[in-house]
Amino acid sequence: MNPATRLSLLKPSPIRAITDGTPPGAIPLGLGEPTWDLPEVARKALLREPGPCAYVPHAGLTELRRAVGSFHGAHLDEVLITTGSQGALFALFQAWVNPGSKVLVPDPGFVAYPALAHMAGAVPVPYSLSADRFRLDADALVAVLEATPDVSVVILNLPSNPTGGGGSLEALRRVAEACTARGVLLISDEVYRDLHFGLRSPSLRDVTDRGVVTSSVSKGWGAPGLRVGWAVGDPAWLVPARVVHGYAVTGTATPAQWAALALIEHSETVLAEARAAVQLRWEALAAALKVELGQVVSPPDGTFYHFMPLPPSAQVDPLAFALKLRDEAKVVLIPGLAFGEGGRGHARLSFAATPEQLCEGVRRLAPYWND
Ligand SMILES: Cc1ncc(COP(=O)(O)O)c(C=O)c1O
Known part of the structure; x- marks a missing residue:
């Protein structure tokens, strides 16, 4: 076989x-x-629903979408709830990456990015990080973007797994402008953004609402087993991803979404x-x-x-x-x-x-x- x-x-x-x-x-x-x-508020919320354990809309529980939206400064229609942020990345790649196209990934970077590109039939193309503490180096990234034909997606990860390096607002802005000018989907994976040591890394949403931010309750909110994540961004990017995610898993487990809601409501x-x-x-x-x-x-x-x-x-x-x-x-x-x-x-x-x-x-x- x-x-x-x-x-x-x-x-x-x-x-x-x-x-x-x-x-x-x-x-x-x-x-x-x-x-x-796991924080107690989430543990309690897991048990909150009497009666049937029902499906919720493909885009996610409305209350959770609203809470995630307000956390990221986004409207309800800019939020898609997914099975972990990994579910968001998978759906976005399947929706927007054409076979044979190129996906720009950080090197070193999270191991799933090249794998997701391959599963979409694309070619991962590495871009390097700064020599100083492996931060986002906009010059290096934009040079690869300019030299590479047929790029479908660029992925950022601030702060980075595995390096812990972040990036400046200016570097984010430059990359966002370069991607917008080429009609390339820019995904900013921000799962670690709230686990900082005094200074929070900038978000893509600080410079544009035209890309997509992915995140989840797995790291900062301490709940990887809930498998609740999201994509936040321009609905034009999200709608096809919602279709993919819907066919892949229908939706994220309902009790887990209630627990994620409790965590986000108690974010502080x-x-x-x-x-x-x-x-x-x-x-x-x-x-x-x-x-x-x-x-x-x-x-x-x-x-x-x-x-x-x-x-x-x-x-x-x-x-x-x-x-x-x-x-x-x-x-x-x-x-x-x-x-x-x-x-x-x-x-x-x-x-x-x-x-x-x-x-x-x-x-x-x-x-x-x-x-
Ligand atoms: C950089 C990065 N992005 C995404 C994920 C996926 O996490 P989850 O699907 O639990 O949100 C991980 C998990 O380790 C990660 O390190």
Whole structure:
């Protein structure tokens, strides 16, 4: 049996190669998900509905669309609720990416972007991030856009998985103008925007309402298992995506949408608590890196990822190095190479883990950095 040919371009994720086969007792600093409890308001809301558990409109529960809209400064008809932000990306790609067209993706960047492009029959084309902390580099991106014929979508991710780098309002504006001038769909993936360390990265919506922002309750609101996300933007982009999402999954689970509504209605406290949890973890990590490795680090622009330079000897074969860390030191890190060639010299360390795990994890890593 042969699966559809368009899947032949999907490469197995090197992240799986690392995380599958994690030995017992290993410290998981690879996972990109919150380790703190689901906020109580969401837990209560999951049980709120007596009677039938009914379908809701394909675009999502109206109350939730309204709440998401007001969070992003958008009207109801500019909001589509999806199954995670991943559901939004999938639907947008299926709706707007023609086979053979090009999709501009950050390198290093979230592993799903090239995969989604391949599943739409398109070719992912990488653009690089700034040498200074892997932020959005508008010159680099616009140069690739100008040099590449038949671009259907450009995707931004501020702050970035895996680098934690953000970008300036000016850089966003330049990219938005370049995409609008060419009629290219600009998607800004902002799932980590509310997990910042004092300064929130700008949103695409600060410079234009003509692109599409995707986000979800998975990171800042601490609820990846609810699988509630959204796309916010020009309804002209959203309507075909709604059709795709409707045929793919009909709609997102109704109780999960009520829980997401409760989280968004309590954003002020829920997001502040999440930021406090992340700050605590960052401080534990920074202190451990200083004591064990003699490294002085500053926090990312957002996310719970520290993009950690590898020792030079590890850069020849970062995957082998990560496997050695996993099996010998018993610490799971994701090699930056998993996110593109631009990540070769780094590893992604997720500090969503508990402070105790972070301290012990860095202690175990030290001999491999200090030798
Ligand atoms: C950059 C980025 N975008 C999107 C997603 C998808 O998240 P979700 O579908 O849970 O919203 C992730 C998940 O790790 C991510 O890191």
